[in-house]
């Protein structure tokens with residue numbers, strides 16, 4: 656049984672600063688995120704991974720406030736969060752089922768076999784559930800990563816570049832799954848693929864150099880762009896406009 660919701664937002668950050676090494680990689684971010692799919696965008700080094708790691712309670716904020724699910728102790732919080740890191744470590748000799756069950760066990764779940772079966776089915780790996788991880792393709796391993804993140808039906812789901820390594824058909828299915836999960840969960844998904852955001856996100860959060868540049872709907876982001884900005888689609892041009900990237904063919 657889940658406790659009744661007693662908070663206004665699943666995620667609430669106020670003037671949040673988080674260090675990565677010696678650098679303040681998240682540098683004064685204020686935002687709120689509720690249910691829905693929040694696409695976290697930004698150029699390399701913008702601070703997306705660092706923000707997600709702070710939301711996953713892996714990194715402790717240097718200053719500012721971060722309230723997750725209304726504030727509760729870390730152990731309880733971690734049971735209610737799902738997290739797919741960018742570099743997803745797994746045990747090559749574990750089967751898919753063993754690995755997802757192991758994560759469920761770490762989260763102190765009850766009725767683990769049923770939850771594992773459901774998570775594995777949701778990512779389309781039921782027929783590979785008893786195969787060892789080392790026999791899977793890169794895209795399938797990514798899907799196991801998604802399965803372990805959703806096995807506890809989290810209230811906050813954090814996915815750091817989950818579509819890396821997925822082929823186009825898998826990406827489409829993944830977007831559907833995100834939309835499904837986002838109806839009653841706060842999903843934060845970092846990506847470099849602006850078209851993923853347009854197709855799957857209810858809300859876009861754009862970071863640059865550790866600061867929040869924009870938060871709004873994909874349509875509002877698209878409306879920021881003009882033909883003079885870099886990009887193949889309205890939303891990419893909106894992204895470029897907010898980052899001040901002019902259209903300059905032949906340059907990086």
Ligand SMILES: Nc1ncnc2c1ncn2[C@@H]1O[C@H](COP(=O)(O)OP(=O)(O)OP(=O)(O)O)[C@@H](O)[C@H]1O
Pocket residue numbers: 675676677678680697698699700701702703704705706
């Ligand atoms: N462990 C570390 N030590 C030193 N600097 C770090 C460390 N981790 C991250 N950084 C720096 O902090 C900044 C933010 O990094 P972060 O990984 O959060 O960005 P990102 O938006 O996820 O980037 P990418 O899109 O390339 O994954 C970068 O300048 C990065 O070089």
